[in-house]
Amino acid sequence: MDVFSTKGLAPKLRREYWNDAICEAFTDLVTDFAVNDDINAELVSVPLGDLTYARVQTTSSKVTHTKHHAAKAKDKVFLLHLQLANKSLTTQRGKEVCLDAGDFTLVDSSSPYSVDFDDPIAMGVMRIPCDALLERIANPEDMVGYKFSGQRDISGLLSQMLRGFWTQGNAPTTDAINRQLANSILDLLVTSFQGARNTVISPNSIRRERYLHILRFIxxxxxDPDLSPTKIAEIFKITPRYLHQIFAEFARNRETVGQYMLNRRLEECAQQFQDHSVSHQKITDIAFTWGFNSMTHFSRVFKDKYGASPRAFRNEAKVSLN
Incomplete structure (x- = not known):
């Protein structure tokens, strides 16, 4: 658990200290306080697997994530803002969300946003890596600017769970429990959004989202010439058997992981063979750039797919361009 507080600091040091603290905890931000001579703020954060959950208490202020902040952000993250007390107004992408106690919304670090607090507030802020949501929903950006009610439905259940986290006075202490809690929170978040939007949630929806995420990763x-089903399974923290099961369930024509990787590499090579702007590059260089490490193997599988050797395919493409 990390604690940052302006208590005990000289008034002239508090604003800079607080801005450094929230940037470290969440993403690049700047806070402007209504009264700079009377800044009182505290942040308490705990790690939950890949997530970070914090309780923020401040005097009246406005938090801004600027275009400059968004442009230089290294990692795309989403921040869940849960109103614990009083009210706030969040603005992003032309949408305004007014939160009452118990309500929550999401903001996206890849674009500017602002949050206004007219009164001293308490807010729960959860930092969520983009990849954690992509495993569960194809377009997590759709959730940005949506107001989740803290009073009803699944979002109310999640709100109660997140508010109770702080009132219980103690957080989970083991990594296993932290990861399990984080997964439950993310599942409830996505399910509450899909339910509120009347999206039909099939039993295999999470597996399909994971499949789509794996495709994007591949x-x-x-x-990467070392990319393999085993390596992919390790990165996604699943077994190779489960990885193959996902592909067997969702892949077109029951394409295996290895077949998908091979076909995508061949497609990229074929596209470059047809691209006049890279006609000066050697066939070997293009093949090796896309993860092949044997020209004998590459020539054979390319001819199997396209019915011509790489050189003949490229020459035919040049004739077509002329």
């Missing part, structure tokens, strides 16, 4: 890492 596409982003095709250039």
């Amino acid at each position: 596409d982003y890492n095709l250039c």
Whole structure:
């Protein structure tokens, strides 16, 4: 547990200290207080698996995440803002969300936003890595700017759970419990959004979202010659058997993990063979760039897929362009 408090600091040091503290805990932000001579603020944060959950208490202020902050952010994260006391107004992407005690909303670090607190407030803030949501929902950005009610439905259950976290006076103490709690929170968050939007939630929805996330990961890492089903399973903290089961369930034509990786690499190579702007690059260099490490193997599998050798395919593409 980390605690940051302006108590005991000289008044002239409090604003800078507080801004450093919230930037360290969440993302780059700047806080402007209504009265700079009377700043009282405290942040208590605890790790929950890949998440961080904090209780923030401050005097009247406005928090701003600027275009500059968004542009230089290294990692895309989402922040869940849960109103614990009084009210706040969150503005992002042209949407305004007014929160009463118990309500919550999400903001996205990849674009500017602001939060206004006219009165001294208490707020729960949860830092959620983008990848943690992508495992559960294809477009987590859809949840940004949505007001989750703390008084009803599944969102009310999640609100009660998150508020109770602080009133109980003690947090989970083991890594296993922390991870389990984090997964439960994220599952409830996505389910409450889908339920509120009248989205049909099938029993396999979470597995499908994980499958889509794995596809994005593979596409982003095709250039890695060491990419393999075993490595992918390790990164996603699942067994190779479960990885193959996911592909067997959702992949087109029951394509295996290895087949998907091979086909995507071949597609990227074929696209570059047809691209006049890279016609000066050697076939070997292109193949190795996309994760192949044997020209014999590459030539054979390329011909199997496209019916022509890489050189013949490229020459035919040049003729077509001319």
